Amino acid sequence: MVTNYEGDNIELKDHLPLLPIRDIVVYPFMILPFFVGRDSSIQAVEHALNKSDRLILLASQKDMKAEAPTPDEIYETGTIAMIMRMRKLPDGRVKILVQGLSKARIMEFTQEAPYFMCKLIKVSDVAIAENNVAANALMRNIREQLEKVINMGKILSPDILMILEDIKDAGRLADLVASNLNLHVGEAQTILETLDPMERLHRINDILSRELEILAMQNKIKSTAKDEI
Numbered sequence: 001m002v003t004n005y006e007g008d009n010i011e012l013k014d015h016l017p018l019l020p021i022r023d024i025v026v027y028p029f030m031i032l033p034f035f036v037g038r039d040s041s042i043q044a045v046e047h048a049l050n051k052s053d054r055l056i057l058l059a060s061q062k063d064m065k066a067e068a069p070t071p072d073e074i075y076e077t078g079t080i081a082m083i084m085r086m087r088k089l090p091d092g093r094v095k096i097l098v099q100g101l102s103k104a105r106i107m108e109f110t111q112e113a114p115y116f117m118c119k120l121i122k123v124s125d126v127a128i129a130e131n132n133v134a135a136n137a138l139m140r141n142i143r144e145q146l147e148k149v150i151n152m153g154k155i156l157s158p159d160i161l162m163i164l165e166d167i168k169d170a171g172r173l174a175d176l177v178a179s180n181l182n183l184h185v186g187e188a189q190t191i192l193e194t195l196d197p198m199e200r201l202h203r204i205n206d207i208l209s210r211e212l213e214i215l216a217m218q219n220k221i222k223s224t225a226k227d228e229i
Helices: 039-049 133-151 160-165 170-179 185-193 197-228
Strands: 015-021 031-036 055-060 077-088 094-111 117-122
Touching (some): 015 039, 015 094, 039 055, 133 170, 133 197, 170 185
Antiparallel strands (some): 015 117, 055 077, 077 094
């Protein structure tokens, strides 16, 4: 989901609690819910909620199975997010709704127990011209490829194409598409760490081309199986 909320409109701190996340990479402008169950993670959330800005750093684990990841098992680049809502569940977990604001890189872990605190720096995309012809061509191609992917049976958010039409920023478009493709964490993390929007667009374009090839092959296999039956 995309909103008009801009991360640059608030003061982003350089020292925040860290919430290690599994199975997903969060990008700026994303709004999504999380279930938080580890004691250390719940304490990190509570720390953020006790502050007026409600900010927390979300960084993905390298190994989704790790129950107590060490600093070395957490990717250095993550996303500063605001906790918009929190609800305690009967089983002891909490459910939070977060909005990604800005990419950030961990410079140092200043605390590891009872929860992670880290010193970080905000990282920004490389600037490209608004009327960059190559970027506009790539963005159009990505929209067209994504539409083909959906028409060939890939289940995505029904609003994604309409939302993409309104996005003119190259990096933001690349991130939105990446967040909807259910990429493996390693591949999604590479997209997050790529600060050149043109390079991000090329990566997304290649991923969509690969997805189209896979879907075409799947449809061919299904068609052959039907003919044999």
